[in-house]
Amino acid sequence: MYRVKVQILPKDGVFDPQGHTVKGALEKLGFNGVKEVRLGKLIEILIDVEDESQLMVQTKAMCEKLLANPIIESYQLLDVEEVP
Amino acid sequence: MYRVKVQILPKDGVFDPQGHTVKGALEKLGFNGVKEVRLGKLIEILIDVEDESQLMVQTKAMCEKLLANPIIESYQLLDVEEVP
Amino acid sequence: MKCAVVVFPGSNCDRDAFHVLKNVFGLDCHYIFHEDRFPPDEFDLIVLPGGFSFGDYLRAGAIARFSPVMESVREAASRGRFVLGICNGFQILTESRLLPGALLRNDGLKFVCRDVHIKVVNNRTPFTCLLEDGQVLRIPIAHGEGRYFIPDDQLREDQIVFQYCDEHGNVTEDSNPNGSCFNIAGVINEKGNVLGLMPHPERCCEEILGNTDGRKIFESLLSYFTRRHDHEAN
Amino acid sequence: MRRIEDYGLSHKEYQHILEKLAREPNDVEIAMIAVMWSEHCSYKHSRSSLRRLPTKGPRVIQGPGENAGVVDIGDGLAVVFKMESHNHPSAVEPFHGAATGVGGIVRDVLAMGARPIALLDSLRFGDLSEPRVKYLFGGVVSGISFYGNCIGVPTVAGEIYFHPCYAQNPLVNVMCVGLAEQRHLKFSKAVKSGASLLLVGSLTGRDGIGGASFASETLSEESENKRPCVQIADPFMEKLLIEACVEAAKLDTVLTIQDLGAAGLTSACSEIAAKAHKGVRIDLSCVPVREKGMSPGEILLSESQERMLLVVEKGKEERVKSIFKKWGLRATRIGEVTDDGFFTALYDGKIVAQIPAALLTEAPLVQLDPVALKPVNSSHVEIPMPNNLEEIFLEILASPNICSKRYVFEQYDHMVGTDTVLRPGHDAAVLRIKGTSKALAVTADCNPFYCSVDPYVGAQIAVCEAARNLIVTGAEPLALTDCLNFGDPDKPEVAYQFEMTIDGLRDAATALNTPVVSGNVSFYNETETSRVHPTPIVGMVGLIEDASRICSASFKNPGDVIVLLGP
Ligand SMILES: Nc1ncnc2c1ncn2[C@@H]1O[C@H](COP(=O)(O)OP(=O)(O)O)[C@@H](O)[C@H]1O
Numbered sequence: 001m002y003r004v005k006v007q008i009l010p011k012d013g014v015f016d017p018q019g020h021t022v023k024g025a026l027e028k029l030g031f032n033g034v035k036e037v038r039l040g041k042l043i044e045i046l047i048d049v050e051d052e053s054q055l056m057v058q059t060k061a062m063c064e065k066l067l068a069n070p071i072i073e074s075y076q077l078l079d080v081e082e083v084p
Numbered sequence: 085m086y087r088v089k090v091q092i093l094p095k096d097g098v099f100d101p102q103g104h105t106v107k108g109a110l111e112k113l114g115f116n117g118v119k120e121v122r123l124g125k126l127i128e129i130l131i132d133v134e135d136e137s138q139l140m141v142q143t144k145a146m147c148e149k150l151l152a153n154p155i156i157e158s159y160q161l162l163d164v165e166e167v168p
Numbered sequence: 169m170k171c172a173v174v175v176f177p178g179s180n181c182d183r184d185a186f187h188v189l190k191n192v193f194g195l196d197c198h199y200i201f202h203e204d205r206f207p208p209d210e211f212d213l214i215v216l217p218g219g220f221s222f223g224d225y226l227r228a229g230a231i232a233r234f235s236p237v238m239e240s241v242r243e244a245a246s247r248g249r250f251v252l253g254i255c256n257g258f259q260i261l262t263e264s265r266l267l268p269g270a271l272l273r274n275d276g277l278k279f280v281c282r283d284v285h286i287k288v289v290n291n292r293t294p295f296t297c298l299l300e301d302g303q304v305l306r307i308p309i310a311h312g313e314g315r316y317f318i319p320d321d322q323l324r325e326d327q328i329v330f331q332y333c334d335e336h337g338n339v340t341e342d343s344n345p346n347g348s349c350f351n352i353a354g355v356i357n358e359k360g361n362v363l364g365l366m367p368h369p370e371r372c373c374e375e376i377l378g379n380t381d382g383r384k385i386f387e388s389l390l391s392y393f394t395r396r397h398d399h400e401a402n
Numbered sequence: 403m404r405r406i407e408d409y410g411l412s413h414k415e416y417q418h419i420l421e422k423l424a425r426e427p428n429d430v431e432i433a434m435i436a437v438m439w440s441e442h443c444s445y446k447h448s449r450s451s452l453r454r455l456p457t458k459g460p461r462v463i464q465g466p467g468e469n470a471g472v473v474d475i476g477d478g479l480a481v482v483f484k485m486e487s488h489n490h491p492s493a494v495e496p497f498h499g500a501a502t503g504v505g506g507i508v509r510d511v512l513a514m515g516a517r518p519i520a521l522l523d524s525l526r527f528g529d530l531s532e533p534r535v536k537y538l539f540g541g542v543v544s545g546i547s548f549y550g551n552c553i554g555v556p557t558v559a560g561e562i563y564f565h566p567c568y569a570q571n572p573l574v575n576v577m578c579v580g581l582a583e584q585r586h587l588k589f590s591k592a593v594k595s596g597a598s599l600l601l602v603g604s605l606t607g608r609d610g611i612g613g614a615s616f617a618s619e620t621l622s623e624e625s626e627n628k629r630p631c632v633q634i635a636d637p638f639m640e641k642l643l644i645e646a647c648v649e650a651a652k653l654d655t656v657l658t659i660q661d662l663g664a665a666g667l668t669s670a671c672s673e674i675a676a677k678a679h680k681g682v683r684i685d686l687s688c689v690p691v692r693e694k695g696m697s698p699g700e701i702l703l704s705e706s707q708e709r710m711l712l713v714v715e716k717g718k719e720e721r722v723k724s725i726f727k728k729w730g731l732r733a734t735r736i737g738e739v740t741d742d743g744f745f746t747a748l749y750d751g752k753i754v755a756q757i758p759a760a761l762l763t764e765a766p767l768v769q770l771d772p773v774a775l776k777p778v779n780s781s782h783v784e785i786p787m788p789n790n791l792e793e794i795f796l797e798i799l800a801s802p803n804i805c806s807k808r809y810v811f812e813q814y815d816h817m818v819g820t821d822t823v824l825r826p827g828h829d830a831a832v833l834r835i836k837g838t839s840k841a842l843a844v845t846a847d848c849n850p851f852y853c854s855v856d857p858y859v860g861a862q863i864a865v866c867e868a869a870r871n872l873i874v875t876g877a878e879p880l881a882l883t884d885c886l887n888f889g890d891p892d893k894p895e896v897a898y899q900f901e902m903t904i905d906g907l908r909d910a911a912t913a914l915n916t917p918v919v920s921g922n923v924s925f926y927n928e929t930e931t932s933r934v935h936p937t938p939i940v941g942m943v944g945l946i947e948d949a950s951r952i953c954s955a956s957f958k959n960p961g962d963v964i965v966l967l968g969p
Contacts (some may be wrong), residue, residue: 001120005162007126010634015609015706017636018225021149022127025222025231031146033132035085039226042091042126043106048117058115064409065113067106069633071495078089078162083162098317099347101275128338150234151264153227154248156271177730178638180554184820187836201728202964218818220552223638281815310551310815371817376834376949378823 001048002055005079008079009040014072045068046083053078085132089163092152093124127151130167132164139164169393171197174257176232181218181254181370188370189215189248193386202235202256208243212216212393213250215294216241216257216327218310218368226315228271234301238264250294250389251362255311258364263302267357267364268327269318275347283379286353286367287333290326294392295363295385304337305330305381307367309345314366316348316355323355330354330365409436415471415766417724422761430699430747430755435762437549437665437703438672439882441925444765448893448923451904459917461880467677468589469513469661470580471919473881475945477838480584481531482516485524485577485941486848487924494573494632496541500574501635502551502707507578508555509661509710515588515651516580519819520833521550522846523560523576524885524939528569530802535564538572545635545814546576552637553644557814558822558831559845564802571927571934575885577941579844580836582651590677592657595741596716599684602726602733603643603709606886607692609633611703614622639731641709647710662709668702668762670711671737672745675759680760681744684737687751698749713739772901773894778855814879823952829871834949841949843877845942850935857936859897861906868942869914877944882911884921887937889928896925897938907938914943 012015016038023037033056045062059077068075100122107121125133130148133139143161152159171369172191173186175294182199190197200206200214204222221232232238238260245251245266253261274280286314299305330353334343344351350363354365406416409432419427419435423621424558427435441447457465463480464472470484488503523546527558528535550557555578609614609632649654658678667689671682686701694706712733714722719735726733745762747755756798762800783879788794811826823841824832853860886903889896911918927934946952957964 005091009126013693014609014632015607015634015636017634017639019127021222021225021231021638025234026146029146029149029234031131031142032128033142034104034129035132036128036130040126040128040215042093043103043122044093044120044122044124045118046120048119049114058117059119062110062113062115066109069495070632073496075380092314097319098272099275101347105277107189150230151226153230153270155319156272171773180641180818188821191836219554220638223552223636223641225638257847277549278544279813279815281551282812310817312551332446336733338751352954364806368817371820374820377820378822 001046001083003083004045004047004055004059004077004079006043006059006067006080007040007076008043008068008073011072011074020063030043052080085130085167087160087165087167088129088131088143090127090129090143090147090151091124091160091162092127092157093122095158096155098155098156136164169195169212169390171195171213171215172200172206173197173215174202174237176199176202176221176235177221178223179217179222179256179379180247181368185215185217185254185370188277188373188386192373193314193390200237201235201260202232205240207270208247208249210373211244211249212382214241214244214387217250218255218257218259221256221260227263229263232260233263242266245362247325248276248361250297254362254370255366258366259313261362261364263265266362267355269316269350269355270321271313272315272317273313280345281310283331284309285335285343285365286324287339289331289338290329293329293360293363294349295389297327298388298394299384300308302337304333306336306383308378309367309371311366314346314348316352318376325390327355328352329356329363409433410440411436415439418766422758422910425684430702431757434702434755434757436761436859438668439829440767443669445772445923446765446768447925448900450767451462451901454908455918456908456912457917457919459881462917462919463584463587465917465919466921469510470586471881471883472514473919473943474584475497475840477930478584479521479835480587481842482511482514482580482582482583482942483577483592483883483943484920485575485883485939486922487885487887488574488576489572489630489887489924489927492542493538493572496538497545498632498635500542500545502633503576503591503636504549505575505635505640505707506663507576507642508553508640511580513588513648513659513661514580514582516582516658517584517648517846518555518578520579520822520831520844521555521557521576522844522941523557524573524575524846524848525560525562525703526568526934526937527564530564532569534568541736542572542574543810544815549635549637552833553641554818556816556818558816558833559826560808561846562797562810563850566967568930568932570929570932571846571939573887573927573934575887575939577846577883579842579927579943581645586651588651588656590657590658590674593674593678593680593713593739593751593822593846594657594715595680595739597657597739597836598714598735599682599737599739600712600714600722600733601644601689601709602712602718602731602734603900604636604639604706605690606694606701606704606709606789607706607797608696608700608704608785609706611700624718626689634817636708641919642729643708643710643751644729645729646939647724649720649725653721655715656722656859657715661712666704666706668780672759672762674711674713675745679743681740681742681746682737683740683746686747686749688734689958690734690738690833694707695926698754699745702747704754717891747862770897770901771894773896774778774898775816780856823949824875829874830877832875832952837945841947841952843872843875843944845871845944846939847871848939849938853903853937854935857902858865858906859934861903862910863965864940865910865914865916869916870942872942872944874953874955875946876951877940877946879916879944880915882916882942884918884941885939886921886923886928887934887939889933891925903936903938913934930932
């Protein structure tokens with residue numbers, strides 16, 4: 001069994017109004033060093049597959065089929081952890 | 085300058101209907117090994133601070149003040165990368 | 169009763185609340201902009217209206233909570249002025265910790281706009297004093313993030329003011345439009361002067377809109393205020 | 403240099419440019435002309451046919467030609483409305499495609515100096531049992547819900563119809579209705595030389611460059627790759643724009659307002675200039691951009707959402723800027739109105755484009771080449787009497803085209819504003835007008851099945867249905883807007899459907915005394931294998947003088963007499 005984390009973010013060049021607004025809020029709170037904020041999803045999946053290569057294949061397929069919208073989002077595997 | 089990734093997930097005990105729905109959808113698509121899905125936010129911040137310890141202090145403060153609501157969410161720093 | 173309606177960037181029921189207070193109840197009503205502050209005893213009632221303050225980006229109410237006006241609202245609340253948060257206003261109040269709990273995405277994951285029934289479960293508040301315990305009101309909801317959540321033991325039972333119910337007053341799972349715990353539709357602070365609720369009483373105060381159940385909440389407050397005022401005057 | 407065809411221009415069109423310009427256009431100029439001459443911006447296939455529509459009436463303050471139509475409703479008030487399509491973007495990215503469609507039509511109404519008070523949506527999808535269709539349907543509805551709810555404009559009515567011809571070509575038409583005091587209305591003709599151009603709202607980014615030409619093509623595999631065309635909706639920004647523009651429109655020093663839609667600054671500036679018979683001179687270095695290194699051409703053609711252009715009397719900019727600042731918005735002076743009739747764009751002190759404004763807005767018309775279709779003989783269809791009536795009755799009730807549309811309209815905030823007297827679920831929605839005794843009734847209708855059988859009669863039926871839906875609430879129909887959704891107009895049968903539809907609209911609108919005050923044409927709703935039925939959506943607005951006499955659809959009392967009216 002594995003726990004895998006997938007990150008989904010707006011693609012480069014795709015406008016992210018949420019991130020933009022959060023950046024403004026952080027600045028108002030005095031966090032002056034903040035140059036850019038981008039807001040996306042984090043999806044944590046607990047999945048039962050045979051091995052890590054299977055895991056990669058499946059996770060990739062899940063992202064492409066459902067989790068990410070390829071027109072505006074890019075996905076990335078962040079973290080894999082084997083769990084008992 | 086640093087690029088830092090923050091993950092925000094619903095706390096245990098807080099029902100996550102989105103994760104639940106995504107799990108159902110993945111199963112429908114034939115991903116049978118999926119045991120659990122949790123959906124949260126991923127926030128990527130580009131920030132100009134002096135050093136890594138400053139970065140940690142600031143990021144933590146941002147999470148506690150604004151980015152996460154401690155009643156329902158827990159946050160975690162995922163990834164730090166120094167960028168030129 | 170002198171009233172204020174706070175306008176945050178993205179508020180969109182501010183004009184509706186203002187209209188009801190001013191034109192339906194004939195009260196002295198003012199808009200307060202989110203960047204402004206006001207003296208703590210200036211207003212007897214402060215309404216945080218519905219809408220999408222700061223787009224509801226990040227979390228509903230999360231950014232509005234830091235608006236300068238909220239310092240004045242907090243101060244006024246601590247001095248016993250009435251604060252009413254409707255929908256987004258409720259979300260802002262929980263984010264500000266002026267009310268306990270949090271409002272999460274509806275369990276159906278969709279925005280819901282329709283009439284619901286709510287039951288008065290505590291009529292010993294200024295906002296419900298003309299209502300009976302158990303009385304059922306029909307009031308519209310319109311929200312995507314109205315699922316009330318509160319960790320165990322963090323809410324006194326008498327802080328629950330309204331619960332979603334069916335038209336006969338039965339608190340059932342089917343009558344819960346968003347998955348709120350204990351069907352909670354509205355809660356009050358311990359002191360009893362800050363109320364937050366997801367339904368929109370300001371949307372049902374006029375005959376022409378086909379429903380006047382919302383009036384009873386404003387009328388309760390007015391009557392409570394007048395009585396207290398008279399009492400203090402004597 | 404790219405070839406002329408890469409810009410979607412024909413050789414004939416290019417010759418026309420050379421003649422008018424008396425020189426070769428540079429790269430920036432040809433890109434500007436190409437986008438402005440796309441079907442979406444120029445109406446080159448439809449403009450001459452549209453002239454046949456009746457557009458005048460005693461109550462009409464402004465017919466087609468401005469951002470939206472304007473009708474007098476007495477008491478110094480006017481109702482402002484228009485309908486628009488966002489079909490192609492919604493087919494590629496249903497959520498943001500539909501959402502930005504709402505944003506665009508709202509800004510059109512805003513540009514007239516009105517406050518948007520209601521939205522209506524007319525939707526067409528394929529068969530819901532197809533997963534792709536279901537995805538489009540879900541995405542479009544949540545996109546409209548996301549945007550309309552956030553900006554606080556109630557979505558009060560609409561319609562949905564499912565048919566396989568829309569499987570690859572969903573239709574997303576949105577109508578916006580606004581209310582204005584007549585003295586605050588804004589028209590292009592008020593523009594004066596020397597006045598300042600203020601760009602307000604969002605930053606200008608690379609998003610959506612070429613969107614107008616994209617809308618003027620047949621959908622294909624390639625459209626899926628038109629990634630940069632997809633724009634992200636920011637309804638929060640739009641809400642701020644609404645409040646700031648409504649406030650600014652009250653100033654007489656704000657001469658006119660223009661929204662930035664397809665073809666961005668190019669279109670907004672050239673339209674202001676051409677309509678007022680003036681020129682404009684803008685400095686692209688002043689435009690606040692979202693991304694580094696944007697070229698002058700990109701800035702000119704960016705279709706970034708949630709931006710508007712205000713023309714303000716010279717020297718009076720500060721008052722206007724302060725309104726926008728209050729709402730947290732940028733307002734940047736980017737140029738001025740001139741007398742020379744030219745659209746001049748500078749960058750870093752150098753002229754990068756200089757074209758007669760009228761050349762941009764007046765693309766050479768394309769002649770339609772209609773070939774009459776064989777009429778469908780519909781008068782002698784034998785429908786056998788079924789013997790399982792009850793079953794069929796239930797089946798009809800359950801069909802997506804007939805069943806209750808609650809699933810959809812409950813996702814829309816249809817009450818915000820506290821004016822919605824008759825909510826979705828009635829024949830038309832009714833909104834009272836606070837501070838008066840009046841109310842407005844609004845509806846959008848079209849039965850594309852009738853239109854596919856006979857486009858002329860089908861269009862008439864759409865107008866009549868809309869009028870009936872208003873009348874039953876107690877309203878007097880005032881005027882209409884339309885959104886004409888068709889296939890490729892260069893195909894003779896499509897051209898024929900279009901021409902017949904225009905005639906049908908003309909005759910019905912004339913007979914019912916409901917002039918056409920605004921509208922939109924969407925062609926190319928076809929793929930290699932399918933084409934939409936002719937779908938002329940009619941949006942109509944009616945006036946109820948006495949709001950205490952609004953009639954709702956429900957049966958009222960037991961014992962009341964039921965009468966069937968009609969032939
Ligand atoms: N997409 C939609 N958006 C908002 N309201 C809708 C939509 N589709 C249908 N409605 C509403 O649902 C009701 C029924 O619509 P419809 O089935 O088209 O009725 P009818 O055929 O009687 O005109 C109407 O009040 C209409 O405004």
